[in-house]
Every structure is written in C-alpha cells, then in structure tokens.
Amino acid sequence: PAEGIRCFIGLGSNMGDAEANIKQALKLLANTGGISVASRAPFYRTAPVGYTEQDYFINTVAAIYTTLSPKALLEKLQAIENKLGRVRLIRWGPRTIDLDLLLYGNELIHEPDLEVPHPRMHQRAFVVVPLADICPDLVINGEKVDELARRLSGEQDIYAI
Numbered sequence: 426p427a428e429g430i431r432c433f434i435g436l437g438s439n440m441g442d443a444e445a446n447i448k449q450a451l452k453l454l455a456n457t458g459g460i461s462v463a464s465r466a467p468f469y470r471t472a473p474v475g476y477t478e479q480d481y482f483i484n485t486v487a488a489i490y491t492t493l494s495p496k497a498l499l500e501k502l503q504a505i506e507n508k509l510g511r512v513r514l515i516r517w518g519p520r521t522i523d524l525d526l527l528l529y530g531n532e533l534i535h536e537p538d539l540e541v542p543h544p545r546m547h548q549r550a551f552v553v554v555p556l557a558d559i560c561p562d563l564v565i566n567g568e569k570v571d572e573l574a575r576r577l578s579g580e581q582d583i584y585a586i
C-alpha cells in the first residue's frame with residue numbers, strides 16, 4: 426500500500442514542449458525520495474487565467490503519497506521547477522513548468538510561503554477539471570469537485586488532448 430499522506434499536485438507549462446516538460450516533471454517527482462506518484466489525470470489545453478497575455482497552457486493534476494513534511498515537499502517541487510529551467514521573468518507569466526501543491530491530506534496550512542489548500546484552486550478549471558478526473562468525490566470549498574468541474578469548464582476554455 427502507498428505510504429504517507431495523499432497529496433494533489435497541479436502541473437502546468439506554457440513554454441517549450443509543454444507536454445514533455447510535464448512528463449519530465451512527473452518522472453522527477455516519481456524518482457524523488459519520500460514521494461510516490463499514485464495517479465495522474467489526462468492532459469488539458471487551457472486558457473491562461475490571471476495574467477492572460479500569454480500562450481495557452483497544458484495542465485494536469487497528479488495524486489502522490491508522501492512521507493515528507495509540507496515544507497520539505499514544497500522544496501522538492503521547487504527543486505524540480507529549477508531543474509527544468511523555471512525562470513521567473515514575470516510573476517504569473519509564462520513558465521516551462523509550474524508545480525502547485527494543491528492539497529496535503531486534509532491539512533490546513535497558512536504560512537507566508539505556503540497556503541494549503543491552494544487558495545485559488547476552486548476558481549480554476551485547469552485545476553478542478555483534472556482533479557475531478559482522478560478524485561471526483563473530493564469536496565472543495567463545500568462543493569463536490571465534479572460539480573465544480575462542470576460549472577467551471579462552462580466558463581473557462583479547457584480542452585482534453
């Protein structure tokens with residue numbers, strides 16, 4: 426059986442070969458001590474939200490189990506972003522890879538450098554739609570994630586690829 430806490434990670438890329446970047450990030454994640462990748466959703470092409478003057482993204486969500494603490498897990502995610510050449514030119518701007526810690530078990534974490542559940546995840550089709558693919562019974566912000574996915578995908582451009 427998988428060991429540790431079940432977490433959900435959002436993966437996104439809109440620079441370079443986005444699908445290859447995400448596949449590489451998943452491989453690095455699976456090869457990280459203290460992390461096992463349990464499942465991932467299909468890939469989606471998604472309209473940029475937040476900073477919209479940029480290309481469409483490829484997004485997915487993965488379920489992992491980890492024995493790492495939230496901070497240690499966050500450091501591993503950032504290390505993978507750096508390894509794949511993440512350059513922060515414009516905050517919210519284009520990126521080769523983005524790994525967001527969405528959920529860490531049922532924990533609520535409010536620290537300057539870490540907020541879990543991710544504060545904007547319930548507003549983002551690019552998170553909620555793939556999340557509903559792998560865990561439709563989750564409840565986010567008091568709403569079943571599969572209902573949230575149906576509602577948000579009617580408002581934001583998102584295409585299964």
Ligand SMILES: Nc1nc2nc(S)n(CCO)c2c(=O)[nH]1
Nearest residue numbers: 437471472473474475482517551
């Ligand atoms: N569609 C889409 N829009 C985004 N805006 C930001 S910021 N990001 C980076 C993830 O927080 C994304 C993204 O991954 N996908």
